[in-house]
Amino acid sequence: MFLNLESKNVAERYGLPLQVRFCKLCTVSNQRPRISFDDEGICSACRYAVYKREQVSWTARERELQALCNRHRKSDGSYDVIVPCSGGKDGSYVAHQLKYHYGMNPLCVTWAPLLPTEIGRSNLDAFIAAGFNHVLGTPNPIVTRRLTQLSFAHMGDPFQPFIYGQANFPLHMAVKHNVQLIMYGENGEVEYGGDMKNAFRPTRDIADHDKHYFSGLPPDFWAEHGVSLADMYPFMAPKYQSIIDNRTEIHFFGYYKFWDPQENFYYCVENTGFSPNTERSEGTYSKYASLDDRIDGFHYYLGLIKFGIGRATSDTAHEIRDHKITRDEGIALVRRYDGEFPQRHFRDFLEYCDISEEEFHAVVDSWRADHIWRKDGARWMLRHPIWEEGAGA
Numbered sequence: 001m002f003l004n005l006e007s008k009n010v011a012e013r014y015g016l017p018l019q020v021r022f023c024k025l026c027t028v029s030n031q032r033p034r035i036s037f038d039d040e041g042i043c044s045a046c047r048y049a050v051y052k053r054e055q056v057s058w059t060a061r062e063r064e065l066q067a068l069c070n071r072h073r074k075s076d077g078s079y080d081v082i083v084p085c086s087g088g089k090d091g092s093y094v095a096h097q098l099k100y101h102y103g104m105n106p107l108c109v110t111w112a113p114l115l116p117t118e119i120g121r122s123n124l125d126a127f128i129a130a131g132f133n134h135v136l137g138t139p140n141p142i143v144t145r146r147l148t149q150l151s152f153a154h155m156g157d158p159f160q161p162f163i164y165g166q167a168n169f170p171l172h173m174a175v176k177h178n179v180q181l182i183m184y185g186e187n188g189e190v191e192y193g194g195d196m197k198n199a200f201r202p203t204r205d206i207a208d209h210d211k212h213y214f215s216g217l218p219p220d221f222w223a224e225h226g227v228s229l230a231d232m233y234p235f236m237a238p239k240y241q242s243i244i245d246n247r248t249e250i251h252f253f254g255y256y257k258f259w260d261p262q263e264n265f266y267y268c269v270e271n272t273g274f275s276p277n278t279e280r281s282e283g284t285y286s287k288y289a290s291l292d293d294r295i296d297g298f299h300y301y302l303g304l305i306k307f308g309i310g311r312a313t314s315d316t317a318h319e320i321r322d323h324k325i326t327r328d329e330g331i332a333l334v335r336r337y338d339g340e341f342p343q344r345h346f347r348d349f350l351e352y353c354d355i356s357e358e359e360f361h362a363v364v365d366s367w368r369a370d371h372i373w374r375k376d377g378a379r380w381m382l383r384h385p386i387w388e389e390g391a392g393a
């Protein structure tokens with residue numbers, strides 16, 4: 001039996017404050033790992049949004065980007081930048097900008113989804129057809145499936161194997177193709193709340209990979225659970241020394257250009273053949289973000305279980321910061337969608353993880369923290385939903 005149904009100490013594991021508080025400007029709470037709140041009750045992501053709007057000189061940043069590209073541009077026809085891109089709106093925007101506005105020669109790299117969707121694949125095909133060189137990394141699906149099962153059971157997140165590959169595959173491609181520059185889209189830690197140490201610089205330390213992307217558990221943790229090093233190899237980073245010898249630099253496009261996901265969406269509809277989904281994603285109201293993987297909805301759902309922060313909370317929080325909706329509208333959307341169960345791909349998920357519905361719910365419930373959830377009869381209820389804020393709950 002690979003399931004681990006013991007109650008997890010979620011608060012301690014993620015260092016969560018036991019008193020739930022919501023940001024005064026957006027919908028995120030202090031339960032998001034690594035986020036900080038200031039004395040006025042405003043989250044680090046909202047502070048950063050104001051800084052980015054009011055204080056950054058985007059013309060100066062534009063010059064920095066030109067200089068960066070000039071420094072890395074190659075004259076022998078070889079690739080000069082790696083762009084991690086699934087065919088979604090963000091990576092496609094970055095790749096298109098770098099190639100067609102800055103004259104770079106990008107190699108676009110995609111780590112295969114666990115269970116791909118049709119809309120995701122057709123957007124990737126449309127993106128490649130817009131004129132890009134592209135490599136798809138596809139690990140052994142038997143291993144991927146096993147890692148998904150284990151990470152769901154032990155880490156409360158079935159998406160971990162994808163996150164490993166997504167973070168490490170671009171590093172492999174950079175080393176292999178002798179490319180020094182890797183350009184990501186936004187720095188999620190800074191834009192959405194988290195570790196602010198990179199807020200004022202364009203790069204990320206390679207050494208932070210394990211901490212931010214693997215929840216403190218590097219891929220070889222799984223060797224203890226019967227997954228061999230050979231199985232794990234495609235998921236792991238290249239040797240540290242080879243990354244250093246290559247003089248690899250990881251940069252964020254969001255440092256150089258004002259980052260606005262909705263604008264990226266419009267840009268990609270115009271330039272890379274991107275199509276939104278025909279129906280909204282479960283757990284939220286949007287149709288154009290994170291469309292590639294049928295497992296995706298469970299990653300967001302586990303976020304709701306562990307932190308009380310579902311997909312609609314994440315979407316509304318950044319749309320409030322981006323001035324697309326008001327906080328009151330955001331709260332109404334959270335109330336309506338945040339707790340929605342990802343039913344559409346539930347059968348696929350159970351089959352992929354080889355578990356029953358009862359086992360699924362037992363694992364999920366083992367990740368509920370007492371300070372976030374209470375049980376009302378047979379129903380789990382949030383102790384502090386944002387729409388009851390100030391009601392003395």
Ligand SMILES: [Zn+2]
Nearest residue numbers: 023026043046
């Ligand atoms: Zn906020």
